[in-house]
Amino acid sequence: MTPVYRAALGGDFEKLHPNIQWRYGVDSTSGIAQVTSGIVESVYCTSKLTPPVLRMFRRRNVMPTTTSRLVPFFMDNYCYRDERGRENLAVIRRFAYSTGEQRLHSLLVNGSGGLVDYFGDGPDMLIPLNPRVGEGGSLVLESEPMQMLSRGMKLGMRGLFSTSMRYVEEWDDEEQRFRLDATVRNVTLGEIMHFRGWFTAADQPCTIHDIPDEAWPLRLEDRE
Template sequence: MTPVYRAALGADFDNLHPHLQWRYGIDSTSGVAQMAGGILDSVYCNPVLPPPFVRHQRKRRSMPTRTSRQVPFTQNDFCYVDEAGRECLAVLRTFHHAGGDLAVNSLLVDGTAGLVDYFGDGPELLYPVRASVGREGSLVLQSGPMRWLSTGPTVGMRGMFGARMQYVEGWDEQHGRFRCDATVRNPVVGELVHYRGWFTAVDQPCTLRDIPDEAWPLRLERREG
């Protein structure tokens, strides 16, 4: 199988910084998972978001829901092929806030028309994603409009209700570690949520049996748009 970012970037994958090529060169045949940990300098959840909405997203592990600084976090990546035959990269994040741990889980899928990022245990949210290579070989992800997912029709969020995500990950030569910056913005309100900070990562042997249950959404979501 082809790693999800290599499939999305094609030949441009080789323009990523070598450390990012290593980090995202694994796939479902590699026999490894990647375990990362570091500090988030800032985590933000806009107070304009309705409390019932925030509580639901916290319960379903689909977005950061608490504002704080200097938050230790872990991020564990697992690769597998789902029941629809798609190469997947599951990302399990845990933010270790002083008031208790908060999880944000997502599943990046090499879909029929490109990358799709599903967020939450349901999954709850869908972002179509465009990958590119930025400055100094950084990985840049920019999403189309967010879609709400349910057991019924997909609900697209556009215009003043829209939300788009951007994620940038690069290599910090000075400190020998990765940097990450994730933001979800609304055209009216501005920044809805963000997290940004640094981490280090290592490969760890991993078979299909070693992948935790949380790496699979509660239901197989075939919708990609």
């Protein structure tokens, strides 16, 4: 199988920084998972979302809901093929707040129309992604408007509800570690969420039996 980012970027994958290529050069046949640890220097969640929405997002692992600084951060990547034969990259992000851990679960899939990212345990959101190579060989992800998912329905978030994501991952030569910068914005509310920080990464052996349950969504989602 072809790694999800290599399939999405084509020949441009080779323009990524070598360490970014290493990060995303594995697939479901590699027998490798990648574990990372670091610090989120700033994590922010808007106060403009209602408490019921925040509780749902936190319970379903859609996004962290607590604003803080210097939060220990862990991000684990697992590759597998789903029941439809699609290459998947599951990303489990953990924010170790002093008040308790919060998570952001996402699943990147090589869909029929390109790269899509499913957020939350349901999954609860569908995010079509446009990846490209940025300055210094960084990986830049810019999304089209997000869509809410519920059983049997896909609800587009457009107009006043239009919400998009931008994610940048790069290699810091001076500090010899990775940096990330993620922002979610709504046209009405402005910045909904961001987290920015650094991490180091390592490969570890991983078979299909070693993949944790939370890497699998509660339902197989074939809407792209």
